[in-house]
Amino acid sequence: MTKLLDAFKKRQSAMLDLLTALVERESFTREKDSVDRLVDFLEARFHSLSPSSVQRFPQSDVGDFLLAKWNETAPGNPFLILAHGDTVHPTGALSSMPIRIEDGRFYGPGALDMKAGIVIALEAIRALQQSGQLPPRPIHFLLNTDEEIGSPHSEALIKDLAADCELALVMEPATKEGAIKTWRKGGGKYTLTIDGRAAHAGIAPQEGINAIIEFAQQALEINKLNDLKYGTSVSITLVEGGSAGNVIPAQVRAHIDTRVMTMSAMEDLQAALTNLYPKMPGAKVCCVRGHQRPPMERRPGLFEKVAEIGERQGLTLYEGGTGGGSDGNFTAAMGIPTLDGLGAHGDGAHAPHEHVIIDSLPRQATLIAAILREWALGD
Numbered sequence: 001m002t003k004l005l006d007a008f009k010k011r012q013s014a015m016l017d018l019l020t021a022l023v024e025r026e027s028f029t030r031e032k033d034s035v036d037r038l039v040d041f042l043e044a045r046f047h048s049l050s051p052s053s054v055q056r057f058p059q060s061d062v063g064d065f066l067l068a069k070w071n072e073t074a075p076g077n078p079f080l081i082l083a084h085g086d087t088v089h090p091t092g093a094l095s096s097m098p099i100r101i102e103d104g105r106f107y108g109p110g111a112l113d114m115k116a117g118i119v120i121a122l123e124a125i126r127a128l129q130q131s132g133q134l135p136p137r138p139i140h141f142l143l144n145t146d147e148e149i150g151s152p153h154s155e156a157l158i159k160d161l162a163a164d165c166e167l168a169l170v171m172e173p174a175t176k177e178g179a180i181k182t183w184r185k186g187g188g189k190y191t192l193t194i195d196g197r198a199a200h201a202g203i204a205p206q207e208g209i210n211a212i213i214e215f216a217q218q219a220l221e222i223n224k225l226n227d228l229k230y231g232t233s234v235s236i237t238l239v240e241g242g243s244a245g246n247v248i249p250a251q252v253r254a255h256i257d258t259r260v261m262t263m264s265a266m267e268d269l270q271a272a273l274t275n276l277y278p279k280m281p282g283a284k285v286c287c288v289r290g291h292q293r294p295p296m297e298r299r300p301g302l303f304e305k306v307a308e309i310g311e312r313q314g315l316t317l318y319e320g321g322t323g324g325g326s327d328g329n330f331t332a333a334m335g336i337p338t339l340d341g342l343g344a345h346g347d348g349a350h351a352p353h354e355h356v357i358i359d360s361l362p363r364q365a366t367l368i369a370a371i372l373r374e375w376a377l378g379d
């Protein structure tokens with residue numbers, strides 16, 4: 001066992017205390033006041049680690065964002081640590097899924113996704129700083145609070161910070177198998193609107209244009225865009241239409257969720273979905289793209305480099321990927337080397353059995369500290 005891992009193992013209970021404090025501060029994305037209480041707590045925590053600066057970005061719709069910088073004036077491109085403070089669990093979830101430790105696992109809402117990731121990154125910085133081993137490079141740590149809704153408010157700030165960074169470290173949980181995420185699918189949301197014409201279903205059905213019948217035909221066409229073998233999925237996930245039981249429906253609205261492995265698949269899908277033509281005379285079909293995250297395509301050589309760093313600490317690393325998106329999708333699509341899934345190991349993100357495998361806390365802190373210390377050596 002190496003010294004770094006030994007030192008972090010001694011910090012395991014301190015890390016669990018911090019994790020408990022973060023999980024106790026429930027932070028559902030849509031509840032700004034409670035998210036801001038977590039942000040207040042973390043702001044103080046950042047200050048306790050003697051950063052060069054801590055900036056708070058006030059938000060009106062979601063919790064405020066925090067940006068802490070160490071070695072602000074050091075030369076070289078910064079490391080960018082990305083973490084989100086929000087969770088998908090509404091306030092009160094703690095009462096139905098209370099914090100508990102069982103069989104080496106820490107249970108609690110948001111523990112895995114990704115409060116443990118925040119703990120790991122803070123602990124890595126603390127240890128490097130106390131031992132005088134922070135790299136002679138700027139380290140930027142961004143905490144946003146809207147990741148679980150696709151980061152609509154923080155996307156611009158993330159991109160701005162990523163533009164000149166050396167490496168983006170995303171503190172999302174590892175895969176269920178404990179692997180680093182080197183690829184993620186991208187995704188886009190679409191809204192399909194079909195307009196027909198209302199008519200009395202008994203007196204004059206022939207005067208109507210049935211938007212549901214038009215939708216049914218479009219749905220079958222849209223379903224054909226699935227190409228699961230190449231990682232493309234197109235799912236109609238929500239439908240609303242019609243106005244009353246005796247009225248030919250004048251309108252249908254549907255939501256479409258798309259996931260892709262590559263930028264080119266994303267562009268092909270967009271072309272197909274925004275060029276749907278009506279099947280029925282007089283019907284109107286309109287499909288509009290909403291929020292979109294580009295895919296994080298696997299970058300050759302990146303995993304190999306981090307695996308070597310891990311190996312020197314006695315850690316064997318694995319790589320994997322996922323269909324879900326993260327803020328790493330934004331940075332990777334900009335061409336910035338991005339390592340994702342660097343947070344805790346565990347299972348049940350977004351679910352009632354969400355938990356962290358406790359001994360992954362010192363393990364991942366070792367990895368983050370080693371990456372920060374050694375990534376740019378020899379540059």
Ligand SMILES: [Zn+2]
Nearest residue numbers: 113114147172
């Ligand atoms: Zn997350």
